[in-house]
Structures are given as C-alpha cells and as structure tokens.
Amino acid sequence: MVNPLTPEVLADPVALTRALVDIESVSLNEKEITDCVEEVLRAAPHLSVRRFGNTVMARTELGRAQRVVLAGHLDTVPLNNNFPSSQRGDELWGCGTSDMKSGVAYALQLAVSLPDPRYDITYFFYEAEEIESRYNGLFLVSQAHPEWLRADFAVLLEPTHGVVEAGCQGTMRATVTTTGRRAHSARSWHGVNAIHAAAEVLRRLATYQGRTVVLDGCTYREGLNAVRINGGVAGNVVPDRCEVQVNYRFAPDRSPELAQAHVEEVFAGFEVTVTDLAPGALPSLTAPPAREFLAAVGSAPVGKLGWTDVARFAALGIPALNFGPGDPNLAHAQDERVEIGKLLDGARTLRRWLTTP
Missing domain, CATH: 3.40.630.10 (Zn peptidases)
Structure with a gap:
C-alpha cells in the first residue's frame, strides 16, 4: 500500500x-x-x-x-x-x-x-x-x-x-473456590451446595471497604470486586464446586506480596488461587x-x-x-x-x- x-x-x-x-x-x-x-x-x-x-x-x-x-x-x-x-x-x-x-x-x-x-x-x-x-x-x-x-x-x-x-494501580486476579457434596436435587439434604456457600464470599465483597491512599498528593482508590462466577453441574444436581473470580485493584504502596496476603485474609477459610498479579x-x-x-x-x-x-x-x-x-x-x-x-x-x-x- x-x-x-x-x-x-x-x-x-x-x-x-x-x-x-x-x-x-x-x-x-x-x-x-x-x-x-x-x-x-x-x-x-x-x-x-x-x-x-x-x-x-x-x-x-x-x-x-x-x-x-x-x-x-x-x-x-x-x-x-x-x-x-x-x-x-x-x-x-x-x-x-x-x-x-x-x-x-x-x-x-x-x-x-x-x-x-x-x-x-x-x-x-x-x-x-x-x-x-x-x-x-x-x-x-x-x-x-x-x-x-x-x-x-x-x-x-x-x-x-x-x-x-x-x-x-497494581492489579490482581484470583479465584475463590467453595466446595460441597453432590446430590440429586430431589434429595438435596444429602448434599452440600457449593453455590450456596459462595453467598459468604459475596457477602464479604459487598461489605468490603477499599482503602483510599494519598501518595505525593495523588489519590489512589482501591477496589475488590467479583467479576465472574462459575458453578453448576446439571439442572438436577446439587453442585459440589463454585468459583468466584475477583479482581483487586490496589494502591502502588502495596507490593504484590502484600496484595496477595490481603486478599487471602479477606477470604480466610476459602481456597484462593492467584491467576494474575502485576505491581503498580x-x-x-x-x-x-x-x-x-x-x-x-x-x-x-x-x-x-x-x-x-x-x-x-x-x-x-x-x-x-x-x-x-x-x-x-x-x-x-x-x-x-x-x-x-x-x-x-x-x-x-x-x-x-x-x-x-
């Protein structure tokens, strides 16, 4: 051309x-x-x-x-x-x-x-x-x-x-996993619903208060949010696994290591797997x-x-x-x-x- x-x-x-x-x-x-x-x-x-x-x-x-x-x-x-x-x-x-x-x-x-x-x-x-x-x-x-x-x-x-x-800002993506026990949905009391267990993950996210940090006169607002949920086996099965994908945007005064530790603390008691992490x-x-x-x-x-x-x-x-x-x-x-x-x-x-x- x-x-x-x-x-x-x-x-x-x-x-x-x-x-x-x-x-x-x-x-x-x-x-x-x-x-x-x-x-x-x-x-x-x-x-x-x-x-x-x-x-x-x-x-x-x-x-x-x-x-x-x-x-x-x-x-x-x-x-x-x-x-x-x-x-x-x-x-x-x-x-x-x-x-x-x-x-x-x-x-x-x-x-x-x-x-x-x-x-x-x-x-x-x-x-x-x-x-x-x-x-x-x-x-x-x-x-x-x-x-x-x-x-x-x-x-x-x-x-x-x-x-x-x-x-x-730095950015971190992680998967928070809840587990349960499969069962027929007609006899759900024999199982443990992993999707229902994710309600606690969502509750923690809904009440989360991100920091506001001022560095050299510049303001950085942090945020931690669910960006995707994956779960379910079939229309008649109580699921035994649910994954909530979260994205954490953190102020540049936090190192990646501190950011990961913070997210793990927020979701204490759940399996947290970091999938992507970049410093600010x-x-x-x-x-x-x-x-x-x-x-x-x-x-x-x-x-x-x-x-x-x-x-x-x-x-x-x-x-x-x-x-x-x-x-x-x-x-x-x-x-x-x-x-x-x-x-x-x-x-x-x-x-x-x-x-x-």
Whole structure:
C-alpha cells in the first residue's frame, strides 16, 4: 500500500491521528501500521531505528545528559462499527482515537520534526498492549533488548484527558473456590451446595471497604470486586464446586506480596488461587525531567486509577507518567473519540517541554 503518513499529514497532529486510526491495527494485526511508522522513522536522518516484531524503537544520539522515553502502543481493541475515522464538529471519532493513536501521533510527529531536543529521546511504537502481557511489545523488548529501554524518565501516551496521571494501580486476579457434596436435587439434604456457600464470599465483597491512599498528593482508590462466577453441574444436581473470580485493584504502596496476603485474609477459610498479579507504580514525581514536564503541563497530577505500562518502566527503576489527549472513559467504547482542542493543546505542551531550556 502507499504509505498514508505523508509529510503533509505528519505536520498536522489532527490529520496524523486520523491517518493512524484509518490503518486498522487490532491486536496481533499491527504489521501494516508498523511498516508505515517504520518507513517514516527511517527517513529521518537524526534517528537510529530498530525493529523487533511489530515494535519499532527510534532514538536520538546527541550525547545529552539525560534520556527520556515517549511510548505509545499501535494496537486497538476489536472494531465495533467505529472504523474508519470521522470528524464531527470539534471531535475525531473512531476506534483508537482516544486509546491511543492520538498519543502515538504526538510521538511520531515529534520524532520526525524535532532533530535537536533538550534531552536525548527514545520513541517506542509497540504492539499488543490490549491483550495478554506475553504479547506486549514492551515486555518482549525488555526480554530481548533491555538496553533499548534505558532512560531517566518516561512518558506513556495513554489517554488521560490532558492531565498528568501519575503512577498506576497494581492489579490482581484470583479465584475463590467453595466446595460441597453432590446430590440429586430431589434429595438435596444429602448434599452440600457449593453455590450456596459462595453467598459468604459475596457477602464479604459487598461489605468490603477499599482503602483510599494519598501518595505525593495523588489519590489512589482501591477496589475488590467479583467479576465472574462459575458453578453448576446439571439442572438436577446439587453442585459440589463454585468459583468466584475477583479482581483487586490496589494502591502502588502495596507490593504484590502484600496484595496477595490481603486478599487471602479477606477470604480466610476459602481456597484462593492467584491467576494474575502485576505491581503498580509509585507517582515518581521527583526526577528532574518529571518536574520539568509537570511545569510544562501547568496543572497538578492525579493518581492513575488503572494499570498501565508505566509499571514496566517503574520495575526497571525508570520514573514514568501517563499523559495523552484522549478521555480514558471513552477507551474501548463504540463512541470512542478525542477532542481536537485537547489533541492540539497536548502537542504544544510536549513540544514546549522538549524544546525549552
């Protein structure tokens, strides 16, 4: 195909966002968009470019005292009658407009148009953020080429509606199992109903009060919720097993070990099996590039309620923040959209941060 990311498109963050949205890139189908992004980056003489799978890394080598990362994922959730893009008044609509091709547009425009930034910059355009972690481009790079990730600070261009969202919550998924004894439902007193036993699990969830934690002025609210229940054998059988799947979102001052211990304490007396556990990330507001970035944005940060790849950078000792024009409440929605004003404001903010001494 002819690359739609022409010089004219690259010069305009609004047109660039639309062009990126109009390249379909549902998770694991990112080759076409990655090819287009790679071609543009390799044409910029001031960038060193590497590719691993459908993840592209481009970096300046100016010998600056500090290096920062701008990172955005190229994939989207499945289309939902919201492709291709459209402009409606002062908004762009379409799959990926908010999460997060408007953020990708920021990084791509800066990468090709800013040969002499105040920091050395590493740009990541990566695959498969919206699905299982084992496919995630940043994860794969961290395993194969960890040196690509080295930096003093990182900005993940996730949708934040133009505010800085610091750190992120940790997330844990677990299965709480109740057991009983099978019996014919006509003679149920011979059995013990495992689904009925799950009522106590649900009672504990219904009365659970999550912590509210303030770290560096950023508020993180915890939550523990049932997200699925599996149980039953047949229409005439008292079941002997029921599984309640729970999701715990915890503040970044808790380690994964403490999070697991807390959930096990809440469900004491029941079998608890952890199926997925990822640490959060502390706000990381003290690194010099972070302070300078906050000054460029000009508003106070808030805590990130959710898990993002800032946690991957935090695990490597790299302070990281979330910043992007999209509204996170519209991510993955059929009516996903981004405000053009927010998009333009954010583009100016990033350029000001990267060019003002």
